[in-house]
Amino acid sequence: MESILVTGATGNVGRQVVSQLLAKDVRVRAMVRTPESAGLPPQAEVMRGDLTVSASLDRCLDGVDTVFLVWCAPATAVAPSLERIVAHARRIVFLSNLTVRDGIEEQAYPITTLHARIERLIEVSAVPCTFLRPGAFATNALIWWAPQVRAGEVVRWPYPGAVTSPIHERDIAAVAVRALCEDGHTGAKYILTGPQSLTQRDQVRTIGDAIGLPLRFEEIPPESARGELMNMMPASIADMLLDAWQNIEYAGSATIGKPAPVTSTVTEITGVPARSFRDWAVDHAVEFQQ
Secondary structure (H helix, E strand, C coil), rough: CCEEECCCCCHHHHHHHHHHHHHCCCEEEECCCCHCCCCCCCEEEEEHHHHHHHHHHHHHCCCEEEEEEEECCHHHHHHHHHHHHHHHHCEEEECCCCCCCCCCCCCCCCHHHHHHHHHHHHHHHHHCCCEEEEECCCCCCHHHHHHHHHHHHHECCCCCCCEEECCCCCCCCHHHHHHHCCCCCCCCCCECCCCCCCEHHHHHHHHHHHHHCCCCCEEHHHHHHHHHHHHCCHHHHHHHHHHHHHHHHHHHHHHHHHCCCCCCCCHHHHHHCCCCCHHHHHHHHHHHHC
C-alpha cells in the first residue's frame, strides 16, 4: 500500500490532510516536532522530524512514496531538506501560495520568494509534483480576530474594505488529497480560493452572524495594527499583509468595486463546491466563543 508523508501535520491544513487521507484508507505518516502533543488520529503513524534538522528527515522518508510538503522552517533549511525529500519521494504536493508569479526571479514578498524558490527546486529535481497556490486562509480570522471577539463585540482592525476570497482549510486539504492519491495532477499549479469575494468588514459580520453577536468593525491606523500583527507573526509577514490590504483597499474594492479573484478549482478537482466563509464561521463558531 502506498505510504504518504505529511509534513506540517499539526497545522490547520496538514491536520485536515491527515484526516482525509485516513478516511480513504491510505497509510499516513505524520511528521511533527513533538509527537507526544500532536493529538493526531491513532491510525496515523506519528514520527518526530524537523525541516530545520535535515538528518531527521531520513527516518521519516524511509519507505514513503509521496510527500505533502508544508514549509514551516527558515529559508536556510531549504537546500539540505529538499535534497533529502526529492531523493526519496516519487511524488510531491507542495503547499505554496497565490502570490507566487512564474518566471520572475524577484517576487513581491519574502514568503513569496521562499515559496517560489522551493517550487523551482522541486521542478528541477524532475520528481513529479503538484503545487497548490491558495489565497487567503479563512483560518486567519481565528488568529486575528478571535481574541477580540471573545473579549467583546468590537473588532479593531485596519482596512475594512480590503477584499479577499477566504478558503476553508478543508477544501485546500481535499484538493491536496486528490493530488496525492490520483494520477493526472503532475505539473499542475492550482489556484485555490473560496467561492466569495468579501471585505474584511463583511467577514467580521459573517462571524457575528454565526455566533449570534452583532460584531462591529472599528477601523484602526495601519501603524497600530502593525504592532498587534508583530505579536502574532514575523515583521516581514505583517508588512506583507498591510501592504497587500492597502493596495486592495485603495486600488481595488474601495474605489472601483473590484472583487478578489475567485476560482472554481476546488469544484473542478473534488466535484464538490467550495465551502463559503459562512460555512467556515459556523464550523469554528465555538473557537470565537470560548
